Amino acid sequence: MPDFNRCPVVDNHCHVLEPEKKTMEPIWLAREFFHGIADTPIPGVAKPKLWGATDDLLFHFPHMGVVLTVVCQLAMVFGCEPELSTVTAERNRRTAKVGLAGYAKMLYEDAGIVCSVMDSNLPINDPILDLTPGPKIRLLQMDPLFKTLLASSGSYAELLRAFQAGVEKAIRQDGFVGIKSHLGELVGFGAAPVEADEAERHFSAAAAGDGEAFKKVYMAIWLATMVQAQELKFPIHIHTGITGGLWNGPVANTDPFLLVPILRQPRFLLTRLVLLHAGHPWMQHAGMMAHTFPHVWVDMGWTTPWTSQRIVACYRDVIGLAPLSKLMIGSGGHGSPEVSWLAAKTAKIAVGEVLTDSVRLGLMCEKDAEKAGRMILHDNAARMYGLHS
Template sequence: MSVTSPLPPLIDQHCHGVVRTQLGIGSFEPYLTEAHAPAAPGTTYFDTQTGFAVRRWCPPLLGLEPHCPPAHYLARRRELGPYEATRRLLAGTGIGTFLVDTGLPGDLTAPDELAGIAGGAAHEIVRLESVAEQVADASATAAAFVSDLAEAVHAAAETAIAFKSVAAYRHGLALAPQPPSPAYVRLAAEDWLAARAPGGRVTDPVLLRHLLWNAVATGLPLQLHTGFGDPDLRLDRADPTLLTDFVRATADSGAAIVLLHGYPYHRQAAYLAHVFPHVYADVGLALTHTGSRAAAVLAETLELAPFGKLMFSTDAYGLPELFVTGARLFTDALERLFTAWVDEGAWSRPDADRVAALLVDGNARRVYRLP
């Protein structure tokens, strides 16, 4: 950055693994969108802010000119092979530590594998709903499920860096704020297990609340998906302000609440981080999907979010390119914003240096107790 001192390696506080296999245009393109369907006839998902960001930042890391045609880029990717292309791309991100949500299905790199390719470090984020579903697959009764679930969450806390919930997808964030009583939990478990096919998702609001409070009891940070996502989500049910009463109820728990992504409710997430000391936020995949408008989104988040409460993440999934775009768009947005604020006299140069270091590294190191 022209304004600040050299940045430390970034901590990506929420991401996923990448695919190990070779990708053609038909298998590459779906990772550029949250949609489940192909692009409209005669169009392509490369013609999006995400697609343009990939074409801007990734080709130079593979020896090509910025903005080269997608076909040329994918041909070069195939020439290098998936491992070498992934290695070069991850090496160009500036990310040193990856906090990896392992709850997504598919043949994705594990945290240690991802870190090994990138030459960095990694820690696991455990997805609560995945834990519940795995326990349910092995539970014969509701009593066994409730007991085994408590043990599984406790065991996961021994090695995980944080927990993550996708309650926004499964029910929405308008959940009753208090922990449900053991009797209600057992009744909900009985109903769910009786109706559930193997592998079925947990969607019952009582069980989702129970999961959240089990995680809070461990003292580890709890990440919550908020804002936009794929079509499984009802966007109006993912507004982070729906969590206000839950946030109040957890104020004395000792657990940090981390609001992920937020967009288009990123200002609401910033507000919650502003007024509740244990609430933090990121803008995650919002920057990759807003592309050339990333600086505007980050600026809107920084309107209210205290500078010690905002963290960097990519929410990259499947493609190493999404780590590149997430990191480059974030650091480019910082440079644009902080340069303007220093030039106009609103900020001092030392303050810009200090805040930049908090956002890329310091805040996450503190929240997740990283050495």
């Protein structure tokens, strides 16, 4: 039966590691996997997940399914007792000895992560990126560029010219391989398309801070970027589903099915669009989108590893519908290296279980299962970005 333990992995979506995570308290290792709202607001702290927590809330963090998984998996690597305090002490001992980068290197080698697609506008030689082991390629973050140029432009036409020039420079000169965007959170997938003339009418209000006008202009720039992506041959990555957190708007605005009216337009059929986070909890919707639209792909990040206790079922939902050549493994990893490492480990478990069942049931030949697993874990991303094995 298929065995993917030694298969290389491309982490198709992750963030930078943070130097301050070299040493962690057990509760903060658990909180690395918390994407909810803490219950004690702290003035000046924007992210609710980083607010203070009462004892009642602190009690729950170690009992999240994904935390139980990271404890279990770390204990197997460390050869220690599977207790949160024990594995945290051992990881801190190792980071003290070899540094955060050295510890991350050990974990990435254990999981077989051979390349990381970084959601970061940092220069490729920035020391922060050096904390992440191995080869790295970057996604240009759309939102900071858009907001900066919105403030400095005098019209929508000027904004569009400057934005597209910035994108072209990033792709052609600075080595970025794609763009990451937040259409769902900032506008909503179900919003009506906005063309240049309408965006021009709303530009002044958007620049002045009007929220509804901002949505109009953002949508217009996003649609123009969908066309530019074809010209420059780069993929657009877009948050779908719960995206790992909550925001000030209807969560249902990120159901991938809401993109259908836009994606069915002939002008966008050749744009490569990557649905980050697999649309969780609308994973079957994401899989169906990849099946239906010629250049829609699904990235299993956030779902991997956060849904650890039902990760096999989540993978079945997508594998059952999407072409297996359009699936990639991401993590959404950030802060500490355990997130990306655990994503690769649990992805191998899930892919192995699903494809082994397919072989056992006579739904797939073993040689095809072995090929499909390697494609999902590595080859599909390598083909998208032109990586060499």
